[in-house]
Amino acid sequence: MIRVADVNHQIDGNPILTNVSCDIPQGEVTALIGPNGAGKSTLLKLMGRIEPLQTGHVAINDLDVGTTPSGQLALEMAYLGQNLSVASRLRVRELIGFGRWPHCKGHPGPVDHAAVHDALVMFDLVPFADRFLDELSGGQAQRAHLAMTFAQTTPWMLLDEPLNNLDMAHSRALMKRLSDLRDAGRSVVIVLHDLNHAAAWADHLIAMKNGRIAASGTAEEVLTPQTLAALYETDVQVLRYAGRPLVLHHI
Amino acid sequence: MTRAKRLALSIGVIVLLAVASTFIGAAQMDLSDPRGMMVLTVSRIPRTLAALLTGAALAVAGVVMQQIVRNRFVEPGTAGTAESAALGLLVITLVMPTAPIWAKMVAASVAALAGTWVFVHMIRRLPPREVLLVPLAGIVLSGVIGAAVTWIGWQADMMQYIATWLMSGEFSGVISGRYELLWIAAIAAAIAFFAADRFAILGLGPEAATALGLSPRAVMRLGLTVVAVVTAMVVVSVGMIPFVGLVVPNIAARVVGDNLRRSLPLVAMGGAGLVLACDIIGRLVIAPYEIPAGTILGVVGALVFLWLLWKPARPARRKTLPEQVDV
Numbered sequence A: 001m002i003r004v005a006d007v008n009h010q011i012d013g014n015p016i017l018t019n020v021s022c023d024i025p026q027g028e029v030t031a032l033i034g035p036n037g038a039g040k041s042t043l044l045k046l047m048g049r050i051e052p053l054q055t056g057h058v059a060i061n062d063l064d065v066g067t068t069p070s071g072q073l074a075l076e077m078a079y080l081g082q083n084l085s086v087a088s089r090l091r092v093r094e095l096i097g098f099g100r101w102p103h104c105k106g107h108p109g110p111v112d113h114a115a116v117h118d119a120l121v122m123f124d125l126v127p128f129a130d131r132f133l134d135e136l137s138g139g140q141a142q143r144a145h146l147a148m149t150f151a152q153t154t155p156w157m158l159l160d161e162p163l164n165n166l167d168m169a170h171s172r173a174l175m176k177r178l179s180d181l182r183d184a185g186r187s188v189v190i191v192l193h194d195l196n197h198a199a200a201w202a203d204h205l206i207a208m209k210n211g212r213i214a215a216s217g218t219a220e221e222v223l224t225p226q227t228l229a230a231l232y233e234t235d236v237q238v239l240r241y242a243g244r245p246l247v248l249h250h251i
Numbered sequence B: 001m002t003r004a005k006r007l008a009l010s011i012g013v014i015v016l017l018a019v020a021s022t023f024i025g026a027a028q029m030d031l032s033d034p035r036g037m038m039v040l041t042v043s044r045i046p047r048t049l050a051a052l053l054t055g056a057a058l059a060v061a062g063v064v065m066q067q068i069v070r071n072r073f074v075e076p077g078t079a080g081t082a083e084s085a086a087l088g089l090l091v092i093t094l095v096m097p098t099a100p101i102w103a104k105m106v107a108a109s110v111a112a113l114a115g116t117w118v119f120v121h122m123i124r125r126l127p128p129r130e131v132l133l134v135p136l137a138g139i140v141l142s143g144v145i146g147a148a149v150t151w152i153g154w155q156a157d158m159m160q161y162i163a164t165w166l167m168s169g170e171f172s173g174v175i176s177g178r179y180e181l182l183w184i185a186a187i188a189a190a191i192a193f194f195a196a197d198r199f200a201i202l203g204l205g206p207e208a209a210t211a212l213g214l215s216p217r218a219v220m221r222l223g224l225t226v227v228a229v230v231t232a233m234v235v236v237s238v239g240m241i242p243f244v245g246l247v248v249p250n251i252a253a254r255v256v257g258d259n260l261r262r263s264l265p266l267v268a269m270g271g272a273g274l275v276l277a278c279d280i281i282g283r284l285v286i287a288p289y290e291i292p293a294g295t296i297l298g299v300v301g302a303l304v305f306l307w308l309l310w311k312p313a314r315p316a317r318r319k320t321l322p323e324q325v326d327v
Helices: A040-047 A092-098 A110-122 A138-151 A168-183 A195-201 A225-232 B003-023 B034-069 B081-095 B101-123 B133-155 B159-167 B181-194 B196-202 B206-211 B216-237 B244-256 B260-284 B293-310
Strands: A002-011 A014-024 A029-033 A055-060 A077-080 A156-160 A187-191 A204-209 A212-217 A237-241 A244-248
Touching: A002 A040, A014 A040, A014 A204, A014 A212, A029 A040, A029 A168, A029 A195, A040 A055, A040 A077, A040 A156, A040 A187, A077 A138, A077 B206, A092 A110, A092 A138, A092 B196, A110 A138, A138 A156, A138 A168, A156 A168, A168 A187, A168 A195, A195 A244, A204 A225, A212 A225, A225 A237, B003 B034, B003 B244, B003 B260, B034 B101, B034 B181, B034 B196, B034 B216, B034 B244, B034 B260, B081 B101, B081 B133, B081 B159, B081 B216, B101 B133, B101 B181, B101 B216, B133 B159, B159 B216, B181 B196, B181 B216, B181 B260, B196 B206, B196 B216, B196 B260, B206 B216, B244 B260, B244 B293, B260 B293
Parallel strands: A029 A187, A029 A204, A077 A156, A156 A187
Antiparallel strands: A002 A014, A002 A055, A204 A212, A237 A244
């Protein structure tokens, strides 16, 4: 479980998060949703110790994020941010290999090579394995970064809008893979803008607005016309399809 | 070309250059004569080693600097590092004229570190879209520190020293006993080999580095120290040599990429070979007189750099300045 307790966060005096407390259950896919500027990415960064906590506590599997050595946390959770513009000229295989750094510290063994290979296969990157990242399309580069995060093979994965740049087929494939990981006992926290991906794949949703948690629960509980209208300040219809909510946000 | 072939070729070229270097120079060298032997052991071999060490260390310092600030267009010579080292040397020479060489070495290194630190902080405030502002800011900073150095030099009547540190690095004064500080530069560069993965991961950005369990600040500090020590030792012993830290890493990145573990051997050998080749050219063009290796490199390096700018690697150069690391 990831336990977030009384977290407040400011950037240049502007409150980004206010009194945020939540428990993120183990073994589930948890989606963070909400309008732009709600604080989703900041919350994810604080959970992933990418930004230092200002006040409050975050613990992942009972390890305090503020005090546990970063190298140990890298074996518990993998984090993929949104800002993936890489200046380095790296080959896809090399980038994915860096995902094994927390395990092998630069001395990869057979397990590490196997993990890199699995990640290449999983994200359809085998034909590009020896290409440089700056020779790939945006979606291919995004998949390479996702593959690096997967290769870290941690119990937790924190992903900030991983569907960016991905086409329909790869978006769906990614969500399917995440739910497979969940079935294998791992846990995922994912910032999503597309509510229907959240509706279809997430077990648990946390809706944020103005730096606070506005609602949380299952897709059934959170994706209601009332909640969504309040959250996004726009009218939204919600239908049902195959036993799940279907949000008509685009018409 | 495979990796092994590339390495073998580079080593072969360097060995050839080194052998040539020991036979080229103003003095006749007859090895059957004890004086000829002396020319070899006191002058030619130290000079050859000095050029190789300087080139290798400066090229490695360049690639480390480019990784930690995530910009391809910087090197210690254009980021205020060399001028800061000269400032440190100047100050300690004025304050403690009898200071032993190790004290001068420390003063130059500390000052170089401070100057580079200022540079790294300065560029964090630049607007994130202009990649070329980073080297420009470095050149401005170099200019400001260099002006301070020149002013103090005039006041204290020490312009001659400053010329040997900053104007143009050259190896004609290198004899046995007067280049050994460069081994310290080589050791600093060797540390970069052990931390190659860390620098490469830092090149992915502070967020990615943190997510993989590294401390971006710690890696940054290590990198700054390597850059400062290398530059300071080069400034103290032979004078700053331009462009090595810029063109060699850029060419290596095009050929093998930025995985430092893979590229560093090529970078080090490329730098060593380039500087030695320029020193040999400098000894030949107006023999028996010499042109400083730094001057030759100024010409050669500028041409190569222009070519690199005109002919970007296949995809377009990146358009935005990546996020910087706190120190």
